[in-house]
Amino acid sequence: MNRNEIIAVTSQSLDGLNALVDSRFGRCRAFTIVKLQEGKIVEMQAMENPAMMAGGGAGIQAAQLIGNSGATVVLTGNLGPNASSALQGLNITTYIGISGTVESAINAYLKGQLQQIIEPNVPSHFGMGRGGGMGHGGGMGRGGRRGRW
């Protein structure tokens, strides 16, 4: 594992390293962006996820945000079909199986305890209505459909 990288962790609040992780990607409450240098955290930024309330396209919107932040790695729990295609398109690697705080998730990543995924592991709109993200359901994507060039 490259020890100089920017990692995004899906989080339930803006409390930074102490924030609890959020298992959702597209509709998580917040992202904690962490810069690593030689395996040590040197910078940290917490930002709200504007896609949380989105009716459709949340995964794409969230992926764009992560792409713009410079992160090359995402730590999360669940990835829907649009999010999976989008992150792949941006050459961002995703690991799942996070729990506890952002800090513990990063430690688990550094110890190689997380699982990398390249396919979606939940269907479209999975994160909707689980404690937030009440969209109106417009623009429903077809599960498993990839984006195209």
Added chain:
Amino acid sequence: MNPENDFSTIAVTGGKGGTGKTTVAISLAYIFSKHDHKVLFLDCDVDAPNAAILLSAELNEVKLVESYLPKFNENCIGCGDCQNVCQPHSLLNIPEKKPLIFPQMCTGCEACRLICKYNAVEPDLKVIGKILTGSKYGVDLIVGQLEIGEPKSAEIVRAVKKYAEDRLKTKKYDIIMIDTAPGAHCDIIHALEGADIVVSVTEPTPFGSHDLNRILELISYLSSNPHSTIIINRSDLTTQKHLFDEMLEEFHTSVLGEIPMSREVQLSYAEGVPVMEKFPDADICVRFENIYKKLDKAIS
């Protein structure tokens, strides 16, 4: 009713799903055809078009309904302007590369094409539905079918009507019968606009009454100002027909007829045969004959 054209348009709707809208619509088409009218039936319930099934009519696909989708050419420098302006988040900006398109999210607004400073966006097409045609019992059918998951049902309704307009240039009809979707949203408006008579099918229950109120209100907004009537289906289900009294007065709507529950309707519906074809001696045929007479009179 229409001095310029020589056809009348009757639309069947109802608001509440499952009231018997399509069954009534095809029965009316059938009986008008049996009385030597030339009937063109437009199935505008594009989410789930059932008219052909209830008639056991074979359909042929005749046309695809398409919507704009962007295609990026070699002029693209990956600036991200199109991604910024894309409301449904159908585009992903990959720095210095062409955007990644999510076709199922695209609503065809073309904002990406308009904003691009480099002439990098060309129009491509995506299929959002199809038009099918058929014929049975002397009734010609034009059916609109939406691609599963697409949001723009109103576009398909428009395409059905456009196809019908073209058909009218080459073939004579004196009755256009339109079957709409349940509900009160914009594709129902598109289906109902231009109708001379609207028949709302309802049932004597609080559900039926609630949804009827909504559809009658919608009908009152139509610019073609159609004659508004209702058919009370399953009329003997309850004794609550009085639920409609105030509403009918408020919206200047008359009762075209009442249809009690009948085994004949259930059996013929399940088989996909019009009830009057399968059970020509049933009481329901008399009811539809009376409804036909009232409509025929209203038209001339």
